[in-house]
Amino acid sequence: MSYFTIAGVQMHAHHHGDNTEAMRHRIDVLMSRFPQVQMVLFSELMPMGASTHNARPMPCDAEALFCQIAEQHRIWLIPGSMFEQAEDGIYNTLSVINPHGQVVNRFRKLFPFRPYEIGVESGTEFVVFDVPNVGRFGVSICYDMWFPETTRTLAAMGAEVILHPTMTDTIDRDIELSMARTNAAVNQCYFFDINGAGALGNGRSIVVGPSGDVIHQAGIGEEIMPIEIDMTRVRREREAGLRGLGQPLKSFRDRKVDFSLYRSETGSTPFLDTLGPLAKPVRANVEDY
Template sequence: MKELKIGFLQQHNVADQQDNMVRLAEGIADLAQRGAQLIVLQELHNSLYFCQTEDVNVFDLAEPIPGPSTQFFGELAKTYHVVIVTSLFERRAPGLYHNTAVVIEADGSIAGKYRKMHIPDDPAYYEKFYFTPGDLGFHPIDTSVGRLGVLVCWDQWYPEAARLMALQGAEMLIYPTAIGYALSDSKEEQERQREAWTTVQRGHAVANGLPVISVNRVGFEPDPSGQTEGIQFWGSSFVAGPQGELHYRAGNDEEESIIVNIDLDHSEQVRRWWPFLRDRRIDKYDSILKRYDD
């Protein structure tokens, strides 16, 4: 059995970026001391979720890769000998920015990065204002703990992204996330959305025979513009196995620091039982490249 101890931090962020990073460092140290080999952080974990408004001054938060944050998390990874999946606001050039996941190897080096491909643009999620769509493609990142299929948040709704990672040998799918309730929605609608979010990702696990790790932020963050009532991030971070089984799902209103053990070899057995990759009709999928087949 190839067992991997996966740790994650479901954190509530505040306006003080230094406070967020100190708490992340403390959480990483604690998870490592408890035996975590891979630690996954939530989307844009250094700051508040700034995409609730469109403000050019926010670009000051962006940084190059490599840069201060990769050095910060690299030192933690090296100190505690853990692989860390981070999520950063990348400054690639003046006027060119990305929402970028960076995987830090256990020796502190950068194992690879992924630039978020699907960029939403909805009330309180004005990401197209800040982020250029990724141009690195869907390629897993090789690390000492396995080949990681790292995607980011809105990517998690797209089966194509998960499939392309699986077809290149990803051993697991990982989604740093920032998603929550619109407070104007009814409690029933809020719950439908949270369950849909969980269900679609469990579907990616089943369809590809791979574990899924999805780590979301938690807690309320106000809208600085006052145009909306802010976002109540719903937490519910989870680890699912290759048949969609939930190994653990966090609560929807509290911070959590969790370690989950998964058996990576089990994916091989599941794929023998359910050989979806064998039975794909790759000769009949041309229409998937169209926006809409009318």
């Protein structure tokens, strides 16, 4: 089966509260209206809000509720992410739930939005999963997109679709829209970048095809986006080139250049070490003017 329908959900929610029942209602309405949907994707931190005070161990009651919903509607469900309380700290964690109500994998955000997202640890593992008879999907969260190595790694692991919940409420959303298109094009994959609305994001979710083409871009309010994708597009463009032209994945595979920076023990260079600490900007004293 090459066709598969994914619905991104951009919705308002409480910044610091439990949004799970609102999400359940949204899924019920969505599946009643668009019964062809096979996967539902929410934005980052949608279930329990953006406060680390709501962190909880995994598995948890909220995740169990989403498992019930996925089984009820026979859908793949990625309910955004939640703060996970682990023994070694707090992580921003996404659950992948199959139509049988089973958690098939969990992904911890690799790059917390530092220096602003303080008190959250970095994940270390990439996650891809297979939808039987459809294809391979990869997951990342928000700021992960700003590091091209993350999406390239998922593509190199065989991901044909990147599912990317985000919570962007800042003035750099326009840059992320360009990044979503670029990530899709250079990795020849679909890219679903789903943002929240209101307190949990300034909207403008975007779905991009494997040529970097914008399939849909949402406004700033609530919106449900059921999008049918065609896996043969990804496979054909990876075989024959983006719009019949460049073949970036094959070129990366066959490269002669050695990226020695990524093999160093520190992952750094003398230049990067001159950039100073990773810290919030400080306000200058008025006496300095």
